Amino acid sequence: MVAPIYRIGRRKASRRISAVIDRLNTSYKRHELAEISGSDPFRVLICGILSARAKDTQTAPVCRKLFELADNPASLLVIPKAKLKSIIRPIGFYNQKTDALRKTCRILVENYEGDVPETFEELVKLAGIGRKVANLVLSVAFGKDAICVDTHVHRITNRLGWVESNDVLDTEKQLMALVARRRWRTLNYVFVRHGQECCHPLSPWCSRCPIEKWCAKVAVTRCR
DNA sequence: AAAACGGGGGC
DNA sequence: GCCCCAGTTTT
Missing domain, CATH: 1.10.1670.10 (Helix-hairpin-Helix base-excision DNA repair enzymes (C-terminal))
Structure with missing residues (x-):
């Protein structure tokens, strides 16, 4: 000591x-979630939202399944809400997380042409993104000093x-x-x-x- | 049975 | 600042 x-x-x-x-x-x-998301901003963002109060061992399979269906905001919005819920259910908080995901993707499509914003102030305005996830995205996806x-x-x-x-x-x-x-x-x-x-x-x-x-x-x- | 899980949002 | 969210795994 x-x-x-x-x-x-x-x-x-x-x-x-x-x-x-x-x-x-x-x-x-090995960092499983990091390997799944890579440095792709959309994936880092989604992994961040889904991982709140959940274990990596639970979150990882859910992220994998989700990214098979959608790897950008527009295609995620095509997934029926009920289907999305059923994918997220195993990690808990599935109502909030489903809503947050869809809401954030709508904002990305409508305001950012499907891209992920690169400032802390913009990121925390998205749904399901707080201080922790915003800094995660800045650091991992955009290589900023967060x-x-x-x-x-x-x-x-x-x-x-x-x-x-x-x-x-x-x-x-x-x-x-x-x-x-x-x-x-x-x-x-x-x-x-x-x-x-x-x-x-x-x-x-x-x-x-x-x-x-x-x-x-x-x-x-x-x-x- | 209880505690823990990569927080965030609404109030 | 406080309280709720919710399902699965671990102790």
Whole structure:
């Protein structure tokens, strides 16, 4: 166990951050949703909407099935609403997610000629897109310097002792100041994977954790 | 049985 | 800021 990063020197902190991300990156080489969506803006957007409060293992098959039927907003709108619902049902929240998908696709067709807008302000105006998904799209689809903080990133970075915060937005700000920009994109994927495989909310498997020696283990049983 | 799941929207 | 959404898997 190590001291939290906000209590050690800047240079040492920066080395530790690199080490952690490198190690996670080799431990979790595959990111299923990332492989499905690639960097295609429409697909990243749809994966983002569907993945809210759902597990990757559930979301991935749904995204695959959906992209077989439609890989752009116009063709998604052709799918009957009932059919769309039945596809989304397994991951829960299917009424909201179906409506959000259709509404967003209508906006894309009507206002953006079927393309996905490239600014945060425009993205969050779409249905089913909040801060997290907007940043995901900016980062993954458009290669912009956005950092995407979800509950996994929040929980893990707090446990590691990288930031000290109860608030996701605050965690996002602290991480932007702490982590090198070129790492932002991978950070989200490796932490999500790590959160699902190992660093669970209530009982993390520290004994099989690849980065345990760099973890401050702050609030291990509390952080969500 | 309960908790968890890559949040977002309406109020 | 609070509460709801909803079905499936894991503990």
